[in-house]
Amino acid sequence: MYIIQVASECAPVSKVGGLGDVVYGLSRELELRGHTVELILPMYDNMRYDHIWGLHEAYKDLWVPWYSGSVHCSVFCGWVYGRLCFFIRPHSSDDYFDRGCYYGCPDDPMRFAFFSKAVLEFLQQSNKKPDVIHCHDWQTGLLPVMLFEVYQWHGMAHQRVCYTIHNFKHQGIAGVDVLWATGLNNEAYYFQYNRLRDNFNPFALNFMKSGIVYSNSFNTVSPHHAWEAHHTEVGCGLQGTIRENQEKYSGILNGVDYTIWNPEGDTYIPQPYDPDSYEVKALNKKALRDRLGLQDAPDKPIVCYIGRLDQQKGVHLVHHSIYYSLGQGAQYVLLGSATEPAIRDWFAHEKAFLDSNPDCHLELAFNEELSHLIYAGADIIVVPSNYEPCGLTQLISLKYGTVPVVRGVGGLVSTVFDWDYDEVRPKEERNGFVFYQTDETALESSLGRALDLWKNEPKYFKQLVLQGMAYDYSWNTSGQQYIDVYEHIRYKP
């Protein structure tokens, strides 16, 4: 099959969070299985260009119709660790992707509507005929609308769309302007509830809803979250739209790319290790302490948090886990960045307050390299999310022998099994600690059990670590599930 992935992120060149990991890892898995895969991405000015090989201008003159005129674009092409990527670069005074950031601009819906339109123009003008176009998240939600309302009548009748939702919270809300810009000029038609009209704001269009309505198949990133989004408020107002389209809906658990996330061959950590040489992890722990200036205290476990600092991630519990861990005699490392000013200021204040504490380091930045060392050096990771479509940090940490303490929601509940209380898995298959409520006591009950096991029963802590390392959360299973979806939609009329 010939598959094109269209997304706003791809690790490590343009990664904000898990979306980038999934787009890269899934593409690699599909190629390993013999399919032809290409990626189309925006060409941001702040991308990690050092991770692209052979970047060159492949198409000089891509003219993308936009409002009543057209925008001149170049398409660059290069390899990102073996994946063939096309980068779209518009030359216009709007500077859509020259903002020094990926998201967070007031005209984000317009930026990504333009990107979606440019992708279709590029496919059409370069005569590419993929079997499946796999679109990700709200940024690409308008692509299937334009494909099936316009482009299919202009040489693209056989392309099918798989649409994956990584986060229901961000849906891409826009006004009528987007219709005039993209050439979807029939306002009365598109503003119907069974098409693009937002379910709650009658004056707004909803990109994610469009993706659901127009794609041939749509999914979210774990079976449990698929259920939650359909039946609870976690669907962020799209529950009705999911219900109306449920025959093409599924949940496919994310995988982790073990060529990147594997302590055996990780070039970002000083001492590689595997389950047989698990004791070597202690050397990485020392390296982590040295790098972050923590005191050398072999009798203290290191608890960590890695992730975006956002309401989704249960920031109040992340915050509480810092002081609880320190109070229990542990060390604490946090790596996270916030886009919301209130959260950013809050954690900046905590950082200033804790700066001189020899047992704590808060790194308020995005740092891919450092994240590898933390996964390898920490003993316990906390993931206290309010909701979590899949979650990759608990999957990565399992591979690195770092025990996850998670809230039992979304993909977390499908991948972490409580050492003491899991009711389905036998003891030898359990891999972490789970709590369910959103209060501090709930977090303490699980994190406390993890710390207690580390301190008082090291033999069992090691057993738990090794059981976690034995789990296979690679793309092996989910890669096949996506192929099954592609095969299914490929021959649909």
Ligand SMILES: Nc1ncnc2c1ncn2[C@@H]1O[C@H](COP(=O)(O)OP(=O)(O)O[C@H]2O[C@H](CO)[C@@H](O)[C@H](O)[C@H]2O)[C@@H](O)[C@H]1O
């Ligand atoms: N400050 C920082 N520095 C370095 N690395 C950092 C970092 N902050 C986060 N990361 C990295 O980004 C990734 C985050 O993965 P998550 O699953 O938490 O993704 P996120 O919530 O962004 O994405 C959404 O999409 C993914 C993919 O589908 C879903 O798993 C998830 O539930 C959903 O919310 C991990 O690789 C992590 O190491």
